[in-house]
Each structure stands twice: as C-alpha cells, then as structure tokens.
Amino acid sequence: MSLEDAFGDEPAFVPYLAVGDPTYEQSLEYVEALAEGGADVIELGLPFSEPIAEGPTIQEAIVRALDGGMTPERFFEFVEELDVDVPLVCMTYYNLLYQYGEGVGAPTDAPRPFVERAAEVGIEGFVVPDLPPEEADPLREVCDEFGLDLVFIVAPTTKGDRLAKMQELVSGYVYVQARLGTTGAREDVSDQTDQSLARVADWDVPKAVGFGIKTGEHAERIVRAGADGVIVGSALVDIVAEGHEQGEDTAVVAERLREKAIELKQGALAGAAAQSPSS
C-alpha cells in the first residue's frame, strides 16, 4: 500500500519509534504492537548521533539504540524481519543517507545506495529533519527513481516561496509541525496547528500533524481541526523508556504500547466523526 492510500477514508494514526530502542528484539515487538493497535503508517527512526531536531525524550531513545548496536545495515535487516502490514517510513538525518554504500567515505552517487537498499527492504518513504527543500533535489531524484515518497515538515514559521518549493517536492504526506521547537510530548495542543493546516490546505497530499500529541483527546482535537492524520512519537517513546527503566517484561511494555495506539487511533476517529457534515 502506498503512503497516500494508507490515509484512505478515515484519519490515519502514524506512530514513531526509534529502531533498536532499547534492543533490536524488543524494538521488533514494540513496532508490531503499534501495528496491532491500529497504526496506518509507521515512522521508523534510524538513530543518528547528532539528532538536532529532537527533544530529550527521543534523544535518549537514540542513545539507547546506538548503545544497543543499531547501525543502518541492522536497521534494514530489522525492516526485512518486521512482520507488519502497514507502510513504513524511515526517519533519519541526512548524513546517514549520504554515507551509506561500499568503501570508505560517501559513495559518489550518494544518497542512491541508501535509497536503493531501503526500497529493497520495503521502506515506502523518508522523513529527513535536517534536509530542507533547498538541499533536497538529489534525494528527491533517487526517490523518484525507486518510487519512494519524500515527506517534508512544514513548520509554523514556513511561509511564502519556501512553502511553494516544498509543495513541489513533497509526496506521500506532509508532516505539519504543530508548534515551534524540538519533538516532545506536551500538555497542550498549540493553536499554531490551525494556522499551519490552513497554509497547506490546498496541497494534494494528506496532512499529518505531529509534535506534542500524547493523548486520544489531543488526537481528536487535531483531526477536528482538519488533519488527515496524527503523528505521535515522544508519548510512545516514553512508554518504552519507562519499561526499560523499570526492567519490565517486553510483553508488558508491548501491551501498553498497543493500548496507547488504540487510544490514539480512537481519538482520531472520534475527531473525524465530530468533523463529518452530519454531526
């Protein structure tokens, strides 16, 4: 299924987890639990040592995953082994795409080898937080070659020409950043969301809102505001972190993730019901 199709008729729930957090095996069960809980698309974080767009929660997840031995090649093996029936998006930083390939240093045709391998294991698209449209042409080109999508993040500060350039390059869905700042779960849902959604209203890709969503109620409000989907990362990573710190069984943590996924998916559905013309 393509990313765009995954958004379908009802609002999509798009969870994020850092792959390999805290271990490869646990991470497999956690991602599968999210799929069981109703995920429509899953963003798989490939850990990079300098995650400048992430808040403390995901930074710590990345450290745990790197300490656990996660590498780009292990990430691809993970995707191959993963037993889920939803489209998968790889979220990582540009240097890892750029360096992947044979030999020492970046391959001359970077980032083609990375994209080729990602396509081979079944990745459908990419989110690269440190790659603005200004620098994205080489990646867009190879994504086209392999039929993969390239998702862009629209920030509350994104305006004018830059919006137009992004609209031209984006595919799959657009990631609407709900508020300024790094990733992380928050108590409130910013009203910058409405304005950000309004700016991409006429784009012909689904609009998924992320940054700060942690409850079903948040998800409901975001969908009611017009989003086609909700992206949730830190609230899920928190569950993984807590399970790790408490030394809980993988199955217990996985069940908690599944329940959280159900809550968020149900919230999104409730938002759509409230939004429908008959209500």
Next chain:
Amino acid sequence: MSTESKFGEYGGQYVPEALMPAIEELTDAYERYVRNNEDGFMDEFKERLDDFGGRPTPLQRADQLSERYGIEVYLKREDLLHGGAHKLNNALGQVLLAKYMGKERIIAETGAGQHGTATAMAAAHLDMPCEIYMGETDIARQRPNVFRIRINGAEVNPVTAGRGTLKEAISETMRDWSQTVEDTHYVIGSVVGPAPFPAMVRDFQSVIAAEAREQIQEKYGDLPDSVLACAGGGSNTMGAFHEFVDDDAVSLYAVEAGGSSLAVDEETGVAPNSATLSTGDEGVLHGARTKLLQDSHGQIMESHSISAGLDYAGVGPELAYLVDEGRVEAVNIDDDAALTAFHRLSQDEGIIPALETAHAFGYLEEYHDSLGDCVIVNVSGRGDKDLETVIEETENRDLPIAPDMDLFRAIGGGSL
C-alpha cells in the same frame, strides 16, 4: 540567497525546517548590514571593536624565537584583544547584528569557553540578555571561563549529552534556537554551521589578516612566506588567512590537534584527535556539508584534544574547500608537542598562549626549516584559562622543557 552559501561542494543549509526562516532572515541581514554597510553597521562595528575590543592588535617580532629558529617570526597578538582571544571579533559583530535585526535575546555554544566569554562580554556591552550552552566536560576543564561568563551576567546551561563537549553544545543550542527563532539570535562561535554563518563569521574575523597584511609590510617590508594558525572549527584560521588567500606566494598552514593518536577506534566511536581536515571524510553535520570525524556508518565520532577549543569533529566548510583546492595545507601536532610549544612560548617570549594556539607554535618548532624566511603565527588566545590543565598534563609527562613540577606538587598538584 548569499552567493557564498557553498564552497565547492561544501557548505549549504542542512537544518530543521523550523530554523530555515531565521536562516533566511539572517542571510538578508548579513547581505545588507555586513556586506553593504547599511545604516553604517560596519562603521559602528569597527568603532566598537577599536574602543571596546582594543583593536588593532599588534604584530610583534618574536625576537627569541626568530633567533632560535633562524627565521623571522612575527606574532599576530589576538591574545591582546579584549577577553584574551580572537573570539570577540565575531561575537561583537554578531551581537551587534542581532541588535540591528531587532532580536531581543542571545544564545551561544562554547567549547573552551572563549567564545562563551566573548559573547557574554559583547552581550553585556550591548545590553542583551544572553545564555551560553556548554558541555559538562568542558565546564569542568575550563572553570575560569565559566566564572567569567557568569560574572558578565550571562546564564550557563550545562549540556550532559554525549561526552559533554563542543559538538553536544552546538546541537543543544540549535535546539534552543528552533524553539525561539522569532526573538533570539544564535551567535555561532566558528566558521561552521549553515550558510550564511561560515562566510559571515569569516568576515568578522578577517580583520586579523587585514591588519596583519599591512603590519607585516610595514615591519618586514614584504609579505610573509607562511602564515600559521591553529584549526578546530577554523574561525581564527580563516580570520588569519582570508586576506592572504589571493597571495599565491604566501603558504597557509592550518594546524590541527593530533591528540594522542591519529588512529580512530570504530568500536567505541572515539577519535583520540581532532584532525578533521587531515583525516576526516565528507559528510553533513550541524547544518553544513564539510569534512567530519565519523565512523563508517556516518555516526559522528567523539573527538579528543588536550585543548577544549580544538575538540570538535567538524570543521568550517570554506577551510575544508581551501584544503581540497591545495590553497591551505592541513597539518597536525600532537598533545605532547603542543605542550612543549606552550612552555617554549611562555619561557622564551613571555607570552602564555592558549593550548589551542600552542598547536601552531608546535608546528613552528618542528617544521621551521620548511616555512621560508618569514612566518606569521596567529596568537589566537592567551592561556590563563588552561593553567590547571597544563599543570596536570605536564605532570603526567616527561617533557624536557617543562619547569620543575615539584613546586606545584608541594602546593597541591593541579588545583590552583
């Protein structure tokens, strides 16, 4: 977009989307105020740099070193700039620019603490609130600068991620900026980061070479054969080289920290050096494509140097480009040779250099035969901040040049 957003393939703007509008706004301000002197910005900058900073700094003939090495050695005395390092040139320029742009808050990262100190001073001078991000490791080894930053009224935010050095401090400052771009300016401390920072910081620092180029012709009657500067991120390096780049007869040496070894430990992700230009590979870090110390997967290595200010896994994109083009020669000096040079300059010339600066003198000590008849060494900073480290590191080694360390032991080892 600035015409200088790329240097060959290096440079660019690899930053989170939330920062891009601030980068565009800064690019516009850089073009107008710095490049075109709009509203007399550059006039005010130069006046403040003279009156507050103490420019011009002298170009001094090093009599003892000239005799020792048998060549003419001149010292560009950036250690005499207010704050004790070249860092004020850039910090004052950027804080003033932030004021012209209507920003209300200053943030900066710091490694050795020299840039943090310079930014805190400039912010106090120009009446702007200021917060400095500094890695915990660096806070421990550069305490005097932490106190100076606090005394100037700025906040110090410790960064605990990773090994707690410059790399982590830059990442954390970028995170702050991505939440506060609307009213905050990020005063980056070197010729690194996304465009327009590398070109803009170079422009603010190029006063070093502009003065030195005139001064050497007055004193020596000709251009030098070589210019030496230490290189971490590369701001004093680019500052000392910029006006000489078109002088083909002048050789330019960027002296990196060789640390304890040029080898890297892929398993632990540690490079026991900071010799990015000499040993690094092309990649993308902190907003720019440049040379990096990274493992085979593209994860950034933890660098090491005895000097906190050179301890960085990246390097300015323009410097990387000039090295690739063959215009600048990248060389390196290990911890032992830098320490020896530290003592040499202190004993022979009565100048205690920063450990960063000592690397340039280490190269002079070892390779003075191949540098021509006349050399300028950029004394990028003074070494007061390094005394604790130097006492400790000297005690751990058997350096023929070292002063008798028994006295230091008698008064309590490495803790001053």
